[in-house]
Amino acid sequence: MADPTVLLYGSADNPSLGLLHQGLTQRGRRRSLFILQENFPFSVGIYLKVGRGLHGALLLGQEEIALSDLCSVALDGFVISPAGLTEFSAQDAQYLQTESWACLISMFHQISRHCLVANHVVRRDYLTSRWAELSLLCECGLAVPRALVTSRPESAREFYESLAGRVICKSVAGSAPVFREVSPDDLENLHRLTLCPVHYEEMPEGWACRLAVVGGVFFQLPEGTPPPPEVLEGVTLVCRFLSLHLAEFSLRQLGPRWIVTGLRTFLSPEALGQLHVLEAACALLEQEPAS
Amino acid sequence: MILLLGPLSDPMMRSVGAALQARSQTFVRLNSEEVPNTVRFELKLPEREGAFFFPEGAPLELAEVRAVYHRVGFSNFEVYQEYSPDEVAFVNHECQSAFHGWLNCHPGLVINRPVASGSNASKPHQIALVEELGLAIPKTMVTNLPETARDFYDFVGGQAIYKSISYVRSIVQVMKEDDLDRLDTLKNCPIQIQERIEGVDVRVHVVDEHVFPTRILASESDYRYDKAAELEPCELSDELAQACRKVALALGLVLAGIDLRLTPEGKAYCFEVNPSPAFAWYEDRTGQPIAAAVADLLIQASLSQHRRS
Numbered sequence: 001m002a003d004p005t006v007l008l009y010g011s012a013d014n015p016s017l018g019l020l021h022q023g024l025t026q027r028g029r030r031r032s033l034f035i036l037q038e039n040f041p042f043s044v045g046i047y048l049k050v051g052r053g054l055h056g057a058l059l060l061g062q063e064e065i066a067l068s069d070l071c072s073v074a075l076d077g078f079v080i081s082p083a084g085l086t087e088f089s090a091q092d093a094q095y096l097q098t099e100s101w102a103c104l105i106s107m108f109h110q111i112s113r114h115c116l117v118a119n120h121v122v123r124r125d126y127l128t129s130r131w132a133e134l135s136l137l138c139e140c141g142l143a144v145p146r147a148l149v150t151s152r153p154e155s156a157r158e159f160y161e162s163l164a165g166r167v168i169c170k171s172v173a174g175s176a177p178v179f180r181e182v183s184p185d186d187l188e189n190l191h192r193l194t195l196c197p198v199h200y201e202e203m204p205e206g207w208a209c210r211l212a213v214v215g216g217v218f219f220q221l222p223e224g225t226p227p228p229p230e231v232l233e234g235v236t237l238v239c240r241f242l243s244l245h246l247a248e249f250s251l252r253q254l255g256p257r258w259i260v261t262g263l264r265t266f267l268s269p270e271a272l273g274q275l276h277v278l279e280a281a282c283a284l285l286e287q288e289p290a291s
Numbered sequence: 292m293i294l295l296l297g298p299l300s301d302p303m304m305r306s307v308g309a310a311l312q313a314r315s316q317t318f319v320r321l322n323s324e325e326v327p328n329t330v331r332f333e334l335k336l337p338e339r340e341g342a343f344f345f346p347e348g349a350p351l352e353l354a355e356v357r358a359v360y361h362r363v364g365f366s367n368f369e370v371y372q373e374y375s376p377d378e379v380a381f382v383n384h385e386c387q388s389a390f391h392g393w394l395n396c397h398p399g400l401v402i403n404r405p406v407a408s409g410s411n412a413s414k415p416h417q418i419a420l421v422e423e424l425g426l427a428i429p430k431t432m433v434t435n436l437p438e439t440a441r442d443f444y445d446f447v448g449g450q451a452i453y454k455s456i457s458y459v460r461s462i463v464q465v466m467k468e469d470d471l472d473r474l475d476t477l478k479n480c481p482i483q484i485q486e487r488i489e490g491v492d493v494r495v496h497v498v499d500e501h502v503f504p505t506r507i508l509a510s511e512s513d514y515r516y517d518k519a520a521e522l523e524p525c526e527l528s529d530e531l532a533q534a535c536r537k538v539a540l541a542l543g544l545v546l547a548g549i550d551l552r553l554t555p556e557g558k559a560y561c562f563e564v565n566p567s568p569a570f571a572w573y574e575d576r577t578g579q580p581i582a583a584a585v586a587d588l589l590i591q592a593s594l595s596q597h598r599r600s
Contacts, residue, residue: 041481047439050415050431050483051422059436095459096480102457103433103481105413109420122416125395125409131334132392138337139396147336149389151327152344173388194328195371196382197389 004071006285007058008034009104015269020074020285023278030071030286035060041100048107054114056107072116072285073108074246076266115289118245119265126242129173130199133263140241142234142260145202153190159200160187166203204261206254212271213239213247214280221271227251231258238263246281292355293318293589296390297362302571303582307360310586318589319351323366327386334393341393353393358400358592360585363390364408364567400545400592402585407543408566411458415483417542417564424538426551426561429488435481437474443484444471450487485562490554493525495532496570497539497547498584502532505573522576531559538564546570546585 006024010017017034024032035044035058045059048067056067088096105121112120127133134144148159149172160167160182168179169186182200211227212219213235220226231251239247248271250262271277293311297304299322311318321330321343334341334353342350368386370379391405410417418428432443433456444451444466453470455461466484492507492514504527509520527535531551538561539547548568551559570581 041435042478045434045436046481047432047434047436048415050419050433051428098457098459099455099480099482102413102416102455103435106415106419106433106456109413109416122409123406125391125406128395128405129388129392131336131389132395134336135339135392135396138339144337148333149392150331150333152331152333155331155333172385194331196385197327197332 002066002069003031004288005031005033005065005069007065007070007073008032009073009075010037012036012038014076016076016267016272017074019269019272019278020281023272023282024285027279027282027286029282033065041096041103046103046107048103048110050106050110054110056110067107067111068114070111070115071289072118072287073111074118074281074285075108075121076119116245116285116287118285119247120243123242124265127263127265130170130201131172134201136241137234137238137260137263140234140237142231142238143258144260145204147202148200149197150200151193151195151197153193156190156193156198156200157187163202166205167200168203169198169200172197172199204252204259206252206257206259209251209253210268210271211235211249211251212267212274212277213244213249214267214277215245215284217280219271219274219277219280221274221277225253227253227258231260234260245284292351292357293593294351294356294359295320295361296359297321297323297366299324301362301365303569304360304362306571306574306582307585307589310580310582311589313583314586314590316586316590316593321351323363323386323390324369326368327382328369332389334389339396339398353397356397356399357595358402358589359394359397360402360589361390361394362567363387363394364405400589400595402545402588403547403566404543410542410564411566414454414456414458414563418561420542421538421561421564424534424541426534426538427558429560429562430486432484433481434484435477435479437477440474440477440482440484441471447486451484452487453482453484456481456483488552488554488560490552490560493527493551493553493559494573495527495535495549495551496568496573496579496581497535497544497549498581499545499588500536501584502527502535503570503573503579503581503584504532505577505579522573524577524579534559542566545588 008017008021021032021034048056054068058065108117108120111117126136131149134147137144150156167182169182170179209224210221235249246267248264248268249260252259252261295304295308308320331344341353344350368383370382394401395404395406410420415431415433422428434440451466452463453466454463494505496503504525506523506525507514507520509517514520535549544566548565550562553559574581
């Protein structure tokens, strides 16, 4: 095996990957290679023999990096998306995106049979909506905010009244967590729901903190009353189910009650800005591939 | 209760509905084109309950739904003439996302859970999984490098085909010498190149434990585009039938359409697994009772108290 390399793959706009790259480079224990998704497929060559074993390489200019030389990969696999297709028609760009995406899924799948891929893309279909995300957290035994997806005005009104107006809303599928507070004026326009469903949710209350997960280790940010074991068990279950090695959960504590209000499928720049979290993440990525 | 969810015009929806009717089984047929206005819905958390509300009659409580056959992925929802194309796309996407979320976690039988279609997003990813499960796959290369594509073509002795990598339907093409002159276009978009396997196509529909193999005699490389293709029921060895069941189960598919090619030497290669097979087309030509098997499975699940994943 040549120089064991940590491959970081993602957007130049992703500060988390930038921080990881910086951390890995400063530690100097492994070579860190950051491939910008904006360069794929135009400036990054790939070949992959599909099937058992890992036979393939990435070509960056004149340099060929054998996939078998990777000791780990870091990518926010739940949001990667090939880019740089502005010169194509919308239809062509969509096709190229889909094909490039499929190519990457295949490559990261095969790499994941050889070494750590944090986090791989394959299970992201469980998180197609906010409702699906909360539902999965719920299924793993975690308490979540009350939520409603509906196209029925009466249901929305009942929900609003049952929570005394402490309700926020967003689009059903919107990947960005953009919520807005539901106002009494909105109740006048509930008939519009029949045109398109909306996601409603209980407004979060209580002390807010985050739980960063690095491998099997938890980091509470900021530190405070630690969440009870059942929350940690639920969080572990979610990570195992989605194959998340790096993740972050948003929590609220209200008295003895802990509610998980969200899941981030990678570490945020804020979490990686904490030296102990960054060190742990780098150490995870520097490990030897399992034989 | 059994729920059929999707466009009423969908041949598979019609076929399963007819099979349920032939068994005098009551069921609800929900036309996705009437959602979200004519038929309204609510999904609640943390109860994970909800209901469909029809213009008339009692609502259908989701807790009462024990078995679902759906074609949500092929559905258009209720939109209006004055909508812009972007608005139409938005409403369809929002409704589809809502239903996918529900279908992925509904505690009853769902044929198939949308998440089980995930492997189909990347065909090479899918066949790599299939190979791990014990079925042979053709030698396959994914690349955007012209010289690598040329090497692979030479490696398989010029016997190669090429096709799309993703779920986007493409016509499988035989790779010819002339194609080598335009390999430079690969720099814009990677491609999947496969060793060309000689033999007979067999589409295997798996419905839980039931296996329905159909032999397809076609003159084209891609039988789906051969209007003269002849279809007939055939037999699989026990070992191969079991391998097909194993693949469907491992991919989380209660219903699957597995594309095989059987060589003259008797070896089976798997090309693809379709998670939403259009089985009515095969059923119409062979008389194989595929919809009946789906209907029986739905009925069986509707009588069960237990959760199925």
